[in-house]
Amino acid sequence: MEQRMRFWVITLIVIVCMTITMTKSKGQDNGVKWAFLIAGSKGYVNYRHQADVCHAYQVLKSGGLKDENIIVMMNDDIAYNFQNPYPGYIPNRPDGPNVYYNVPRDYTGYEATLRNFYSILRGDKKAIRRGSGKVLDTKPEDTIFIFFSGHGNTGILELPDEKVIYADKLVDTLKMKTSYKKMVIYLESCHAGSMFQGLLPRDSKIYVTTASNPYENSFAFYCPHEKSPPSPAYTVCLGDLYSISWLEDSEQIDRKTETLDEQYLKVWSRTYYTYDDQFSHVMRYGNYVNMGNYILDTYQGAGQSPENDNYHFNATPTHEHSYKRFNTTTGLVSQQDALLHYLKLKLEKASSVDKSKAQTELDDEISRRKHEDQSVHLIWKFLFGEDIRSIMMANLRSDTQPLVDDW
Structure with missing residues (x-):
């Protein structure tokens, strides 16, 4: 009885392992x-x-x-x-x-x-x-x-x-x-x-x-x-x-x-x-x-496959320039703010000759954003009033509905 039970336990384990392997392999073909x-x-x-x-x-x-x-x-x-x-x-x-x-x-x-x-x-x-x-x-x-x-x-x-x-x-x-x-x-x-x-x-x-x-x-x-x-x-x-x-x-x-x-x-x-x-x-x-x-x-692809035509991309930091590691922050920059981040750094690095132009570019971008924010706020106020929280817009749609009906 114990041997029969042991047999079925081992068989079950093998079946589970095979199922996992087959599940992970599913989708592979020629x-x-x-x-x-x-x-x-x-x-x-x-x-x-x-x-x-x-x-x-x-x-x-x-x-x-x-x-x-x-x-x-x-x-x-x-x-x-x-x-x-x-x-x-x-x-x-x-x-x-x-x-x-x-x-x-x-x-x-x-x-x-x-x-x-x-x-x-x-x-x-x-x-x-x-x-x-x-x-x-x-x-x-x-x-x-x-x-x-x-x-x-x-x-x-x-x-x-x-x-x-x-x-x-x-x-x-x-x-x-x-x-x-x-x-x-x-x-x-x-x-x-x-x-x-x-x-x-x-x-x-x-x-x-x-x-x-x-x-x-x-x-x-x-x-x-x-x-x-x-x-x-x-x-x-x-x-x-x-x-x-x-x-x-x-x-x-x-x-x-x-x-x-x-x-x-x-x-x-x-x-x-x-x-x-x-x-x-x-x-x-x-x-x-x-x-x-x-x-x-x-x-x-599998990574380092023999089918890669002997392609050897060097993943180490080597090239002809004397490239020095630059200081970075591991903090994030919103995609929408990446332009501002760039313009601020450009101003900081600008020479005395280019600084005025760089400052103008930054000021223009800030002014453009302020104008857009004010315009959107006016539209929002006209449609919903001051007391409607912005989260209301997100709550109008379930995660099974598209955000737009009329494209």
């Missing part, structure tokens, strides 16, 4: 791993978005994804920008490696357009205007990883051509794309959750995490401190907290064993607990219930 990486901004002040995307390329490339299956869209105006203290060098963290190394420039400058964005997403080669011509030409067994880093607001994301991606059209396009097995989307922007809340079905083939919920900002990270002597070499934030969190996690862990949900929880924790008074809520959308246990390798 299909092609595709990736679409988008930096949605332009200008040196928005350095961090292109740095995030370049870093993402290095993570995916070292994981075994091939250049023919990685599509990069960015303005490409920071590596050799006159304000970059080390031309051609883009670190995504203090003392970090040059993540710009060998990054494909598929769609840059005037090619980084809304038209091309949707053409790439649909896999429509004929609709592409200029650029490399690469699109998500996926087959039914292929997987797709999409990463966007840039500016957003309620229901919109901005692209370098200053046109916007509307949430309803984005989700409709995703719904119409059927020739793939599974898709993962990581989205870095303010109000990022508003792109999917109440719009993306939970029974879709798509797993989404966002840097922020529909009502809040996300945060820039690795920012130089304006009060740290000596003045730092950089006047911009090098990355974004959500993006840095998943990128650094993917570099450090075994992507053959960590799941999407395990990475989500790590990123959620780092983004929420970095500072008590400054945080955003990393969110999940789509079919996260069924896809959360899929392993990262299925979408990001």
Whole structure:
């Protein structure tokens, strides 16, 4: 009797272990791993978005994804920008490696357009205007990883051509794309959750995490401190907290064993607990219930794969310049305040000749913001009166409803 009981206990343990292993392996196949990486901004002040995307390329490339299956869209105006203290060098963290190394420039400058964005997403080669011509030409067994880093607001994301991606059209396009097995989307922007809340079905083939919920900002990270002597070499934030969190996690862990949900929880924790008074809520959308246990390798590659065409990205901080670590604060800067942070540092570092111009730029930006705040307050007062708390607006919608009805 004891032997029979022992047999069944051991059998049960084996079955449980096999189930866990199979669950973590679910989603792996012999299909092609595709990736679409988008930096949605332009200008040196928005350095961090292109740095995030370049870093993402290095993570995916070292994981075994091939250049023919990685599509990069960015303005490409920071590596050799006159304000970059080390031309051609883009670190995504203090003392970090040059993540710009060998990054494909598929769609840059005037090619980084809304038209091309949707053409790439649909896999429509004929609709592409200029650029490399690469699109998500996926087959039914292929997987797709999409990463966007840039500016957003309620229901919109901005692209370098200053046109916007509307949430309803984005989700409709995703719904119409059927020739793939599974898709993962990581989205870095303010109000990022508003792109999917109440719009993306939970029974879709798509797993989404966002840097922020529909009502809040996300945060820039690795920012130089304006009060740290000596003045730092950089006047911009090098990355974004959500993006840095998943990128650094993917570099450090075994992507053959960590799941999407395990990475989500790590990123959620780092983004929420970095500072008590400054945080955003990393969110999940789509079919996260069924896809959360899929392993990262299925979408990001395994890391140091023999299939990476002998690609050796050096993750150590070495390059031709005598690059000195600059003082940084681990405090966060709201994406909406990153421009002010930059202009203050620019003023601090300005020579006597340039100081007047830098002061004017800062004053103009502060005046513009005051004018916008006053205008919004007047509209608010007219619609709701003085006593209505701003939280009322957030409470009008449940988390199963989109924030906008009429797009």
